[in-house]
Every structure is written in C-alpha cells, then in structure tokens.
Amino acid sequence: MINKLVANIQKTGAPIVVGLDPMLNYIPKKVQERAFAEYGETLEGAAEAIWQFNKEIVDKTYDLIPAVKPQIAMYEQFGLPGLAAFKKTVDYCKEKGLVVIGDIKRGDIGSTSAAYAVGHLGKVQVGSKSYAPFNEDFVTVNPYLGSDGVNPFLDVCKEEKKGMFILVKTSNPSSGEFQDQLIGDRPLYELVGEKVAAWGEQHMGDTYSYVGAVVGATYPEMGKALRKVMPKAYILVPGYGAQGGQGKDLVHFFNEDGLGAIINSSRGIIAAYKQEKYADFGEENFGEASRAAVEDMAADVRSALENR
Amino acid sequence: MINKLVANIQKTGAPIVVGLDPMLNYIPKKVQERAFAEYGETLEGAAEAIWQFNKEIVDKTYDLIPAVKPQIAMYEQFGLPGLAAFKKTVDYCKEKGLVVIGDIKRGDIGSTSAAYAVGHLGKVQVGSKSYAPFNEDFVTVNPYLGSDGVNPFLDVCKEEKKGMFILVKTSNPSSGEFQDQLIGDRPLYELVGEKVAAWGEQHMGDTYSYVGAVVGATYPEMGKALRKVMPKAYILVPGYGAQGGQGKDLVHFFNEDGLGAIINSSRGIIAAYKQEKYADFGEENFGEASRAAVEDMAADVRSALENR
Numbered sequence: 001m002i003n004k005l006v007a008n009i010q011k012t013g014a015p016i017v018v019g020l021d022p023m024l025n026y027i028p029k030k031v032q033e034r035a036f037a038e039y040g041e042t043l044e045g046a047a048e049a050i051w052q053f054n055k056e057i058v059d060k061t062y063d064l065i066p067a068v069k070p071q072i073a074m075y076e077q078f079g080l081p082g083l084a085a086f087k088k089t090v091d092y093c094k095e096k097g098l099v100v101i102g103d104i105k106r107g108d109i110g111s112t113s114a115a116y117a118v119g120h121l122g123k124v125q126v127g128s129k130s131y132a133p134f135n136e137d138f139v140t141v142n143p144y145l146g147s148d149g150v151n152p153f154l155d156v157c158k159e160e161k162k163g164m165f166i167l168v169k170t171s172n173p174s175s176g177e178f179q180d181q182l183i184g185d186r187p188l189y190e191l192v193g194e195k196v197a198a199w200g201e202q203h204m205g206d207t208y209s210y211v212g213a214v215v216g217a218t219y220p221e222m223g224k225a226l227r228k229v230m231p232k233a234y235i236l237v238p239g240y241g242a243q244g245g246q247g248k249d250l251v252h253f254f255n256e257d258g259l260g261a262i263i264n265s266s267r268g269i270i271a272a273y274k275q276e277k278y279a280d281f282g283e284e285n286f287g288e289a290s291r292a293a294v295e296d297m298a299a300d301v302r303s304a305l306e307n308r
Numbered sequence: 309m310i311n312k313l314v315a316n317i318q319k320t321g322a323p324i325v326v327g328l329d330p331m332l333n334y335i336p337k338k339v340q341e342r343a344f345a346e347y348g349e350t351l352e353g354a355a356e357a358i359w360q361f362n363k364e365i366v367d368k369t370y371d372l373i374p375a376v377k378p379q380i381a382m383y384e385q386f387g388l389p390g391l392a393a394f395k396k397t398v399d400y401c402k403e404k405g406l407v408v409i410g411d412i413k414r415g416d417i418g419s420t421s422a423a424y425a426v427g428h429l430g431k432v433q434v435g436s437k438s439y440a441p442f443n444e445d446f447v448t449v450n451p452y453l454g455s456d457g458v459n460p461f462l463d464v465c466k467e468e469k470k471g472m473f474i475l476v477k478t479s480n481p482s483s484g485e486f487q488d489q490l491i492g493d494r495p496l497y498e499l500v501g502e503k504v505a506a507w508g509e510q511h512m513g514d515t516y517s518y519v520g521a522v523v524g525a526t527y528p529e530m531g532k533a534l535r536k537v538m539p540k541a542y543i544l545v546p547g548y549g550a551q552g553g554q555g556k557d558l559v560h561f562f563n564e565d566g567l568g569a570i571i572n573s574s575r576g577i578i579a580a581y582k583q584e585k586y587a588d589f590g591e592e593n594f595g596e597a598s599r600a601a602v603e604d605m606a607a608d609v610r611s612a613l614e615n616r
Contacts, residue, residue: 023419024434032435041435073420077427078434079441080395084388105416107450109480111331112381119385126332126386127340127349133387142415144452145478146485170453172417177454177503181496183489188496192486 001137001162002205002212002234005099006259008066014298015259015305017101018061018290019238019266020054020089021071026271027053028283047081050074053286054089057270058096060287061294067099069236069264090136101236102136105167107149114152121164122156138163140214140236143192150199154211158203163210163234166199168192168226171216171239189222193229200233208234208260217250217263224252227260235261240297241268247297247304258305269293309445309470310513310520310542313407314567316374322606323567323613325409326369326598327546327574328362328397329379334579335361336591355389358382361594362397365578366404368595369602375407377544377572398444409544410444413475415457422460429472430464446471448522448544451500458507462519466511471518471542474507476500476534479524479547497530501537508541516542516568525558525571532560535568543569548605549576555605555612566613577601 009015024032024046032049039045058068070093075086093100106116120139123130141153141164153164169179169189179189193213200209209232215223217239227235235253240246240263253261272278272293273286281289317323332340332354340357347353366376378401383394401408414424428447431438449461449472461472477487477497487497501521508517517540523531525547535543543561548554548571561569580586580601581594589597 021420036435041437043432043434043439043441046432046434071416071420071423073414073416073423073427077423077432077441079427079432079439080388080392082427082441083391087388105414105450106381108379108381108413109478112329112379115379115381115385119381119387119390124351124354124385124387126351126354127344129349131351131387133351133385133390142413142450142452144450144475144486145480146482146487148480148482167452170417172453172456174454174456178452178496178500179454181491181499183491188486188489191489195485 001099002208002210005067005234005262006205006208008099009259009262012064012066013302014065015254015262015301016065016294016297017067017069017236017262017264018057018065018269018294019069019071019103019264020057020270021074021266022050022053022270023074024049026267028273028286030284043078043081046078047085050078050082051085051088055092056287057290058093060291062096062098064291064294064298065098067101067262068093069101069103071103071266087134090134099138100136101138101140101165102134103140105140105142107142107145109145110148110152113149117153117156121153121162122160138165140165140167142167143195154199154203157210163212165212165214165234165236166192166196168196168213169215169219169222171218175216190225190229193226196233197230200230204232208232212236214238215253220249220252223250227252227255231255236264237261238264241265247300250301251304251308254305263301265297269297309407310516310518313375313542313570314513314516316407317567317570320372320374321610322373323562323570323609324373324602324605325375325377325544325570325572326365326373326577326602327377327379327411327572328365328578329382329574330358330361330578331382332357334575334582336581336594338592351386351389354386355393358386358390359393359396363400364595365598366401368599370404370406372599372602372606373406375409375570376401377409377411379411379574395442398442407446408444409446409448409473410442412447413450414447415450415453417453418456418460421457425461425464429461429470430468446473448473448475450475451503462507462511465518471520473520473522473542473544474500474504476504476521477523477527477530479526483524498533498537501534504541505538508538512540516540520544522546523561528557528560531558535560535563539563544572545569546572548573555608558609559612559616562613571609573605577605
C-alpha cells in the first residue's frame, strides 16, 4: 500500500491528501436540507448530509489527488449512522482508486491494539468466516503506550500489506507540552521518531516503509530534523492552509527524491467555497470550489519543491 | 457523575470495576451457537453473542459493583454491528444503575477532540435537535497531544457533569518506553500526573475531581508516587488479576479515606468460568462464575485496605 501511495503521488504529481473531516457547518444548506427532508433532523439525516457532501467532493477531485484522510471523530460524533457514513466514504474512495488513510489515532495495550488493527486494517474472525470491517489502507496510531501498542498494528500491516502513520509531533499549539520535553538533550518527539524508524525497518516497501509518521506543518524546523531521523518514513503533514502552514515552509519534510511527505488539508479544501478566494463558485458548486483549491494547493507545493 | 461513582463505591463497599472486554473466545460455545443460529457467522452474529454474554454477566453482578468499563476496541473490531452492541451495553448498564466508563482512549487536536467528546459524553446538534450518541458517564483520554486534546473533553464534562480518566502510566510492559523517560529528574508520567491535577481543579465534585487518571496495577510504586501528585484524582487501575496485580499491591493507589481508586478486572471476571478456581460452575453458568469472581476480588481489595 505504501508502493501504491507513492505511485499515486507520482501519477498525480501532487503529494497532497484531502482531509474528509465534514463538520455540519461546512456542508451547504441545500445538501443538509435534502438529507433532512429524507431522514429528518436525525443522526441518520446528518450522516446522509455528510455522505452526499463527501461524494461530491470526491467526484470532483479524485483524479487530481493520491489519497484522502477521513477523520473518524467527525463521523463518530454522529453515532452509528455517522460511522456508517465513514465506512461508505472509505469504500467509495477505494473504488475511485484513492488510498484511504483512516485518521483514527488509536493505540492501546497489546490485545486491544490488536482488536483496533483487525477492525480497521485487517480481518476479524467470526466462526469459520472472516470480515474486513472498516478496511482502510493506512491508519494513524498514538504511540504513548510504546511498542506494545504499535506492534499489533505492525503485525496486521505485514499480513495485509497496509501501513500506519504514528503521531510524532502533532500540529496543534499545545503539542509541545509533552512532545517537546527534553529527555537528556533530545525532545521526546525525536525519541518517538527514532522508534518510528526502527518499527519501519520491519516492514519496508520498495523505497519507503509502511510505517510513517505524523509531523505537523506548523513545526517546519522540527520537520527538518525529523526528516533525518526517519529517512525511510513517509511523513503525513497536517496543518496546511487553515492551520497556518504553506508550501514553502514544507519543503524540508521531503527527501531529495521529491518524495517522503504528503501534505494534508481538510477545511481549506472541503470548505473552500466559504473562502473569499473561491466565493465566485457559489455554495451550490462547492465541489468545483474544492477542485480549484486542490489545484492551487498542488501547484503551491509543487512550485515550492521545484524552487528549493 | 464522580459523586455517583463515589456513592456507588460506598454503597457496594467494592472499589472495583468490571471490564466488559468480550473477546469471542471468552464467550461460551452455546452462546455463540445461539447467536450464529439466528444471524449466521456474521458481524451481526458476533455482536449478538457479545451482547448476550455481557447481559448475563451484568445481570449476575450489577448489585455487587459500582461501575463497568467496556473497552470499545473489542466492539469496534466487529464494525458497525459491534459498535451497536457497545451502545446497547452502555444503555443497559446505565439502566441497571451502573456508572459506565467508556474505555475509548481517544485524544486529538482541539476541534477533533471536541467531536469525540460530544459523541461519547455530550450531545451533538443536528439542525434544531440534539442527540447523545454513545452517552457514557466517563471516558478514557490519551494525553499525548497536550491540553488542546484534553480541554474539549473538559468543556463537555463540565456541561454534562461527566468525567474522564487520562492515561498517565499504563499497565502494559512497554509503557515505560516513553512514559518513564526522565524530564530533568522526573519521569514523563509524573509530568502528565501534574497536568491531570491541574485540569482536575477546573472541575471538582464534592470530594474528588471529575478528572481522574489511569495508572496500571502492574506499577504499584509509581502508583504510590502518583497518588501524592494527584490527591483529588480518582485513579482507574487496570491490570488486576490476569495482568498480575493483587489487592495487597494496590493499597497505595487509595487515599487515607479508603477512596480515590477503582480497580479494574476484565478477563479475570468475565472469563472466570475458564479458570480452574471457578470450573465447578460449568460453562453454562458463566454468569455465576463471574459473580463469584467479583465477590472474591472485592474481598481481596477490601481485606488489603483493612490490613494496610
């Protein structure tokens, strides 16, 4: 799956990923109204609105992008119907040839991490049958519990040729509270980065590892340092656009081969129609606005890489 | 809800919680067969077996215990039907007067943590209506992202008078890889413990805070140190029994008032019928075996507290 991610990035020339994190207030009124007309103002109605919104954005952008990253919390908050919309979104994106990164940030002790791993990446056994319940291609994993929490994901990744991105340095303002604390003369995130490199050696694709890392666009200097610590890890970089990152700040997340990083934008793409820059599309053409925002983002990142 | 937890503990005289973490291989063959006869060897069949198993254990133990802790991963691995069984279990336990601790170990950047918080503890808005999708009383939270990841949970907890347990020192063997790293002369888990105390001051119940901590039974010395760092925090202590902890090792997790800690056992209770000690009950009376295991565990913890 890391090979497919790399191939998709090379095919599109766009090392970017669209974060499908649909807050209800991102979804145009008309899409919501249609869903509520059918299902009422219910969790099912919200889930239908999310699904129709996602589908339109995917339909309008899938040929330009290598991957999507649905944030499961935005679905889980609508309970079971929301999670059904998550699954439908994952399945649809895979049909479209996209790599799907489930942003689930799970992580627990051994047997529990194993349950998350089979549920999201692998197959669960029921009597003589087996099922792939959520079936993402990659997931994000929280490392706080150490190797016990990561190894069960690694086992399933090896079996299924799938991958994960481990939280190393997150994009949020308070990420430093624990992650930046110095252990001797090195910050905790660097220690986690070293572990990512070690876990990654156990499951290599052709040029990159199936084990990647999450490092926020909002911390470009740390990205530069971490790039060296984990040379074979793909870095998933959230925080572009709405959270403040820009293409030129992000070149050091990439290797010399122009690969090794994939930049995520969520709100900046899926709610593009709300920005002044794309307002001319009008609310009803929100998918076209997202397409224009993807084109602009891909051009920004490409030009930054060409001019570095 | 922390007041209700304390009241339930005082009423039952049992500072224990039953971990409803049903692996399929814990569930007696007959229970599985009945479920598969109705739904086939499907995710729905697995979910039905889990639900029937849980219901029997809750029916046989609810009068002896203050709380349950369903581990969501064990349900999530069976996809949407599994999560429906999680919700059914939460609802049923609340009907029985139990405090429900959703062991979800979520944690993300601000707006995403907010989505988890409303989904699990609060209410989500859909048009003019609002819904409580999973509606647990407490959840567990991963602190790796710092205050940004915790504050949205805190906001919802204040609104709903609910609570959370933040991972401080987990029970698994590799928990020390990151959590024990020294920041200056203090381990990371102590720093997290201090933050738990600070977050907890913002949302106090009558005697204890709505913000508690997870500290593994397998690390009693660290529990003793952390007890002093977070005097007002309830400590949720996993790792009793199957993972190796015993009542006498756990007295220092409690305050002088005999309160302040709640000991979890999962496999040791729910799969008690598989232990030699309870084998006489027979597989068909697994609920009675669980009841006996609860009585033994409560007696072990009580006697340890009396003899300290």
